[in-house]
Amino acid sequence: MNTIARRHFLSQLSLASAAVATSGFGFARSGKPDEFIEVEIAPGKIKGVRSDGVNIFKGVPYGGKTSGDRRFRRPAPLQPWTGVRDATQFGAPAIQSPRRNEPAPSEDCLFLNVWTPANDNKKRPVMFYSHGGGFVVGSGASPGQDGANLARNFDVVVVQTNHRLGLLGFLYLDEIAGADYEGSGNMGILDIADGLKWVNENIAQFGGDPNNVMIFGESGGGAKTSCLYAMPATAPYFNKASIESGPGVRMTTKETAAETTAMLLKELNIAPKDWRKLLDVPAADLLVMQAKLPFVAPFIEKNNNRVGMQRNAGGFGPVVDGKVLPHHPFDPTAPEISRNKPLLVGWNEDEYTFFAWERKDTETFKLDFDGLKKKLEPKYGADTDKMIETYRKARPDASAPDIFVAISSISMMGLGSVDIAEKKSKQNQAPVYLYNFGYKSEKKIPGTDYALGTPHAMDISFKFNNEIAPRDGSQPKESFFGGNKPERFVASHHFAELWTTFARTGKPAAKDVPEWPAYNLKDRATMRIDTKCEVINNRFGEELAMWRSIGEV
Structure with missing residues (x-):
């Protein structure tokens, strides 16, 4: 990408x-x-x-x-x-x-x-x-x-x-x-x-x-x-x-962090030798200055060869300083220091709809397939045709907006999650469990007839079991993302029980949920969490093969 x-x-x-x-x-x-x-x-x-x-x-x-x-x-x-x-x-x-x-x-x-x-x-x-x-x-x-x-x-x-x-x-x-x-x-x-x-x-x-x-x-x-x-x-x-839904495979390098610091000092007209003046700048002014700097998320990309690559200066996040954070969390391998600690990792099926909602993006949901290609080409260049062909073959009933949401969602949160699962699995020590959250909200993205589905951040209230029928028997309130359907309570209970059982034992499990196998490079088992949970081997296999072929996993 x-x-x-x-x-x-x-x-x-x-x-x-x-x-x-x-x-x-x-x-x-x-x-x-x-x-x-x-x-x-x-x-x-x-x-x-x-x-x-x-x-x-x-x-x-x-x-x-x-x-x-x-x-x-x-x-x-x-x-x-x-x-x-x-x-x-x-x-x-x-x-x-x-x-x-x-x-x-x-x-x-x-x-x-x-x-x-x-x-x-x-x-x-x-x-x-x-x-x-x-x-x-x-x-x-x-x-x-x-x-x-x-x-x-x-x-x-x-x-x-x-x-x-x-x-x-x-x-x-x-x-x-x-x-x-x-x-x-x-x-x-x-x-x-x-x-x-x-x-x-x-x-x-x-x-x-x-x-x-x-x-x-x-x-x-x-x-x-x-x-x-x-x-x-x-x-x-x-x-x-x-x-x-936040795979931190790589963090900011010392070199990039030093560049960001230099940008800040320049904006404040402070010479590096006078850095102590930063201690006297009111916190509110620093917050304003933070907003003025180029905002980029504190992740370093896997693929450094695409057109337009530039250094990731401007964002604030953890720094791979060789001491506090000795190396990138999951690059080139899973951390040896936690080899004996079980891990869960995964993402929501429709991550992108959250960002469409937040940015008031309605045009995406009017796309036809010609428009889809035009929208993807600036981002994916020569890989665009291969990408669309792969997704249309894997999802023959999907609309152009469906495919855009799928591509955007997996590229944002899914590829890094799979990368983490694969690297953790290769340690052959404590297990790693891969999941997708898939309960579908019927709420529409404002200004469109397109449902949110399973957007970024919807998992929060579900895994905290805050999608639950009122104990006093009163009418449930509409969930902010989860909608009005009562079956959301079942999905929330499954999610919360899987997570709390993992907390208790190191193996996620829940009543009325199939046994969840650890991820390995042969079966690639993935738990899809919903009102009815299911284990799917090598989920998104065709799509992931394509992503691997263009160097993104």
Whole structure:
């Protein structure tokens, strides 16, 4: 695929995820608290609430100051407190545009949230989620990923963090700022590592097992999980992982990160030797400057030979600095450091419809096959005819818009997911399981008669079991993406049960779902998750053979 074209898709990850992160998703929050719950952790006592059978602790600090003299550095030590600290309200998210129903964004954003059935010393599996939003927006308080239903219905503990994002989380200063700023290009991902360390030290007080921790994340959170899977700093603190619609095969190189830093300094009229002036620029001004830089997603492309290849400067995300992130997460191989940790990886069947919705793209859904070729040629060049021929043969009943959605969706999230599954399988150690989420929403893309199907980000509310009939018997509300059909509750239960069973045992399984074989290079088993789940061997085999033939897998 043309590199710039694919970057354009990937660059929508952060902007589009922002729309989801602030949308509210339209499911019911927990009711009034039944009682307050106190628990003592290392820095002091905190007070959460018990609501509808779940103990909920919000805005729990897991790190100290990251503003002032700690900007671009490791956090200050977390200071103990006296008395009982309130943990009934969400903590501040990282610097970004204001978020609905959350505190004002702040540089000091190291807070986490915990949902648990009980603080009873029972050793439940822990599900540690990294939010989406690329590496520039989002928080652990996004309503679609509320952890109460997972905790209540599947007896697990759910943890989610806020962490530094964007320029304040990933500005690479290692080469100009000295030893105190070593790892500066990875502060945001090191914050998540600190959250995992907090879990290791404190989660037993919340009924969780510190020796049975699953990390998972969607979109940008999937890319974060890819990095965590490859980092020495996190290796002692988790046992299994899931990368969802965000295959972080490659991250930013030091050279590209240094170029981005130089661009920023030039825009601010700061000489490299005067880099300390960055410490005095108000965070709001840095956010404005971040938006002025060329926005590209922090992924490095596989195919460097296509026309129009250019360096990927301008975006902010984890940096392959040789220390914090020793190498690309899944290039050239799956990380040796996690060879014994089971992995889930996959994507949604109609990822692109989300981006069409977000960008108000209606023209795509008027295409005929001549128009399809014209639309694809600038991106795929001489490979266009072969691509269309392959997809029309594999999907004889597909319309031109159907084929565009299929090509765009697999190129954005599917090829990297398959690449990860293949490389993990080649280790012949812990298993890897490949999936496609396929429940179809009937909701239409505004301005068209084309259904969303299974768009990017729709999996969030499903896997958190937040597509569920109201317990009071009232009429269900329409789901933000999932629509109105009651069968969505079945698909959500399947998804959530598969994920929580994987968290518990390292093997995904659920009632009324076929046994899910590990992926291997012979059968290439893929679980399609829907109201009725099925295992499909070598799914998209013809299409993937074509992608391989043009060097994209």
